[in-house]
Amino acid sequence: MFEEATVSEPPTYDPMLPDDALGDFRPALPSEIALLPLAGLLAYPTMVTPLAVSHPSSVQLVDEALAAGELVACSTLRTPSRPQQIQAAALFPMGTLAVVHRLLRLPDGTLRVAIEGIDRIQIEEITQHTPYLRARFQIVPEQLGDAQASAALVAEVRMLAQRMLAQLAAPSDDLPAQLAxxxxxxxxxxxxxxxxxxxSPTDERESILSAPTAQAKLQLLRDILSREVGRFAQRAHALSAQPAEPPLADGEQLLARVRASAMSAEAKAAASRALGQIRQGAADPRAAAAYVEGLLALPWGQRAGPPADLGQLRQALDAAAYGLDEAKALLVDHLALRRGESLPETVPCLVGPPGVGRSHLARALAAALGRPLARVSLAAARSPADLLGGPAGPGLIMAALARAGASDAVLLLEDVDALAPAARAEAAQALLAALDAPRSLRDGYYGVAWDLAPALVVASAQVWEHVPPAVAARLEPVALAGYALGEKLAIARRHLLPAQLQAHGLHPDQLRVTDGALRVAVAEYTREPGLRGLDRALGTICRKLAAEVAEGRALAMRLVDEDAARAYLGRQRHAPDELAAPPRPGTVPALLLTPEGGDMLLVEATAMPGGLGFMLTGHAGDAVYEVAQAALSWVRAEAAALGLDAGFFAAHDIHIHIPSGALASDTPALGLAVAAALASLARGRPPQARLALAGALTVGGRLLPAPGLRERLLAAQRAGAASVVLPAATAAELAALPAELRGSIRLVAAQRADVALAAALA
Incomplete structure (x- = not known):
């Protein structure tokens, strides 16, 4: 039998939605739409209804609707049916056009979603049964009816609903206020x-949706509520004269499990109240039972293992993750602090561009500790309820811990810099419960306190500057800048290539990849601080070799050198040496920080007869304009000392082009490159070949530090730079750089811009 969606909690409603919001929302609709059949459940317009979706065809429907941001049609089945047998006559005539909201995938494959009703619709014809249902439909506009009669009915229905709530345990704490x-x-x-x-029976609930006017809907509700209030009064009178009915057998079993569990006294009391509401008929049995089962599924007191030996931990991290020595040392130090009586004041946050090993390092840490990894993607949090739970279900944090099955799991809060802009402040405030000592979390669905102290909380972010300030104050950034060429080759040999061989069913003896081939993959087919592109390139080589083996065309052992790598990988994606072309006057490579790590951008300057001023294009924000103006002012003021024609700038209009891509916080680091481009233009002499610059410039000619030296030098190495000119204060970071990186690039440190330009334009 087909039983598609079941309600896990009464729907929620936003009383702040403007009265005309529904009428204004009329997107361009297709002639056909995906149809989600509901069994024993109705979705109403203007309401948000939580669903548990389990049938494979409907799981696919929801996945695709969420990915594409498409609307779906929801219609209730008259009787349970298999998807292949559903026709329009098997559905109630009225349905609801809806938006599918947030997604939580449970271990058994079931999806927990929330659908927001938009409009009332009528299903006309089922047009598709596989892979899921699609149907033709039409919008059925809502009508008010007699305004005066409707106003009187509003007061009457509200009074009856409030009387019923006085006798029932309200499904939602907010419902009385919403009714009022x-x-x-x-x-x-x-x-x-x-x-x-x-x-109420399904057909009775459906009659509310089908009623032609709001007045008719309220009349039906008045009759239903009057009947229910009378029945409840009769039941209360009968119960007062008779002994209490024996509890349900299932309720007794749940209660016994609750009493035998290790959950807190507060949680046991909450579970007992929910079971008591089932016995009294005061709550939906399915919702209350699901709530108790959820409490029982939490890892109360369950720990994965004893405290780690820090010496063995570092050895395990070194074996699992190549490089990243500073990050691994900081994680071990943080664990050492946890051995005291109080929690550390900050949470380590792994910061770096995609592919540099943030998730891999967290997995390696969990494996080394013998604990499960509980991952929470904060990019999916659209509201505080997504993080900390609400009427629709538990929050992302509690759901992750339940899946992990251990209270001392490594809790990875991913993408703390990617909280949804619409609810950024509220979600960030909710996140503080997981970061502030004593780290006691109260999930809005369960309503009980959860001790997060046993869990090892680790955060990750791509761009530190994008982390909300209140959250950043609780985090200790651990920079993962990227990998040098030698590190990439070593990781490819030790980890990436063996994993790809195994994934494609190949034996290590069937493939030998030379260092030259790996360099080709890195330089010509990837341009990144991390490893994702390199991993994909190795996967492409292994996939094509596996096809040769399957077709009987492969040799006993395939040697992949530079030429073979290019043949397997196809068209070259990046120039292997960006700085191979002869330099030109007015064009200077600048090393900048971007959301993807370090990068090299060309700052270009040109001159035209005129003398009216300068023009800035490209990344032309106010901050960049100020940097360019300061550089131009200094070069003009120091023209004689720099050996420039003092009349050049008076006789020419200057056009400066700065490509976009740099982080806003790194804009000042453009100053030295802009000054070098202007001086090179005025002198008519190109900068040195294979040279790049980075550094902030004051109007007085001082060079200020440009943080992120590793990211900048990695970008210079990828671009083929031989020399880098940078502020002397930045050179203090050199000691932390790999020897390979320090030895591959000549570094010129200067305290003042005139010294830097003398080296750059020599």
Whole structure:
């Protein structure tokens, strides 16, 4: 039998939604739409309904709708049916056009989603059954009916609903306030139907959706609520005269499991209250049972293993993750601090561009500790409820810990810099509960305190400057800048290539890749600080070799050298040596920090007869304009000392082009490169070949530090630079750089811009 979606908690409703929001939302709709059939459940317009989706065809439907941001149609089945047998007649005539919101995938493959009703629709014809249902439909506009009669019905239905709530345990703590504040007839009807008719037959609940006007809906609700209030009064009278009914067998079993569990006293009390509501008929049995099962599934007191030996931990990290020595040392130091009586004040945050090993290092840390890894993607958090739970279900953090099955899991809070802009401040505030000592979390769905202290909390971010300030104050950044060429070759040999061989069913004796081939893959097919592109390139080589083996065309052992690598990988994607062309006057390579790590950008300057001023294009924000103006002012003021024609700038208009891509915080580091481009242009002499610059410039000619030396030098190495001119203060970072990186590039350190330009334009 087909039982598609079940409600796990009464729907929620946003009373702050403007009255005309529904009427204004009329997107261009296709003639056909994906259809999600519901069994025993109705979705109403203007309401958010949580669903548990388990049927494979509907799981695929939801995945594709979420990925494409498409609307779906929701319609309730008259009787349970298999998807292949569903026709329009098997569905109630009215359905709801809806938006699919956040997604949580449970270990058994079930999806927990929330659908927000947009419009009432009528299903006309089922047009597709595989891989999931699609149907033709039409919008059925809502009508108010008699305004005066509707206003009177609003007051009457609200009074009956409040009387019923006085006798029932409210499904939502916010429901009384929502009832009191809602004055729109249509939305009040759907609010009451969603929250208070869970004991009514499906066809009766569907009649509310099908009723032609808001007035008719309220009349039906008045009759239903009057009946239910009367029944409840009769039941209360009967219970007062008779002994209490024996509890349900399932309830007894759940209660026994609760009492035998290791959950806290507060959690046991909450579970007992939920089971008591089932016995009293005061709550949806499915929702209450799901709540108790969720509490039981949490890892109360379950720990994966004893405290780690720090010496063995460092050895395990070294074996699992090549390089990243500074990051591994900081993680070990953080674990050493946790052995004291109190938690460290900050949480380590792995910061770096994609592919540099943030997730890999967290997995290696969890494996070395013998603990599971609980991953929470904060990019999926659209509201505080997504993080800390709400009526629709548990939050991302508690769901991750439940999947991990251990209270001392390594909790990885990924992408703390990617919180949704619409709810950034609120979500960041909610996140502080997981970061501030004593790290006691209260999930909005479970409503009980959870001790996060046993968990090892680690965060990750791509761009540190994008982390909300309140969150950044609780984090200690651990920089993962990227890998030098030698490190990439070693990682490819030790980790990437063996993994790709195994994934493609190849034996190590069947393939030998030379160092030259690996250099070709790095220089000509990837241009990144991390390893993702290199891993994909090795996967392409292994995939094509596996095809040769399957077709009987492969030799006993395939040698992949530079030429073979190019043949396997196809068209070259990057020039292997960006600085091979002769330099030109007015064009200077600048080393900058971007969201993807370090990069080399060309700063270009040209001159035209005129003398009216200068023009800036490309990355032309106010901060860049100020940097360019300061550089131009200094070069003009020091023209004689720099050996430039003092009349050049008076007789020419200057055009400076700076490509976009640099982080806003790194804009000042363009100053030295802009000054060098202007001096080179005025002198008519190109800069040295294979040279790049980085450094902030003051109007007085001093050079200020340019942080991120490793990222900049890695970018210079990838571009083929032989020399880098940088501020003397930045050279203090040299000691932390790999010997390979220090030895491959000649570094020229200068305290003043005139010294730097003398070296750059010599």
């Amino acid at each position: 504040s809602e004055h729109d007839a249509l939305r009040l009807a759907y609010l009451v139907a969603s929250h208070m008719l869970f004991r």
